[in-house]
Amino acid sequence: MSTVSLLWVGDLNQDKRMANASMKISDERYRPKLIELKEGQKEIRIGRLNSTNPPHYLIESCINKRMISRNHATIERLANGGFMLYDHSMNGTYVNYMRVSGGVTLKHGDIVCFGHLNGANLKPGEDVTPFFSDLKYQVYIGSTRDAINSAANDASGERPSGNKRQRGASGGSLESPSSSRDKKGGSSKSGGRRRLEEDAVASEKSD
Structure with a gap:
């Protein structure tokens, strides 16, 4: 059974x-x-601190604490072995710089961003100009260890372009040049891998 990280x-x-x-x-x-949606898990919830229905993964943007909803997004395992991301938020979840409309199937290499400073004015299904984010993630399909090794290899060489744009973009704040979509900015390569490995070990112990 595969996992999505x-x-x-x-x-x-x-x-x-x-x-x-x-x-x-x-x-x-x-x-x-x-x-990570681990083997045996059907879905995970991602969002801001919520005492009523706590998320599996707690996220909050340092740009604006209210940019992330309490029940922001979920990732669900499909019967065919795929993975679906659903957005439930006010300010959106973005896959390859397009606001998710309902749900979208995740693919290896996709770029996922949670929230947008102008998200309340962006319609589901709308493209946005590539933007900087403190909650930006890249999708890996496979085992957690393979994902970490793949990320380390990407950091030491050329990263494959997995975050394709779709159509013309509508403006938004926190814009980044298109080249930033192919970078892993904001993290130390060796330090980032070490933190990922520590998270993976902690995750395995919690099973």
Whole structure:
């Protein structure tokens, strides 16, 4: 049984306008380096702190704490072995810089961003200009260990372009140049791998 892993590739620190807000040490707990639908799990919930229905993975943007909804998104395992991401939020979940409309099947290499500063004005299914985000992830299909090794290989060489744009874009804040879509900005290569491995070990122990 395969798993889907979302590995953190946040790049908000590349946006000079957000230099004071980005990557605060106190916010690390709200930016999990690994989000994983494990073998045997049917779905996982992702969102802001919620005492009524706590998410499996707690996330919060350092840009605006209200940008992430309590029940922001879920990832569900499909009967055919695929994985579906559903958006339930006010400010959107974006796959390859397109706001998710209902649900979308995740593919290896997809780029997923949770929330957008102008999300309330963006319609589901709408393309957005590539933007910097502290909650940006890349999708890996396969085992967690394979995902970590693949991420390490990408960091040491050329990353395959898995975050394709669809159509013309509508403007939004926190824009990034198109080249930033093919970078893993905002994380130390060796340090990032070490954190991912620690998260993977902790995840295995929690099973």
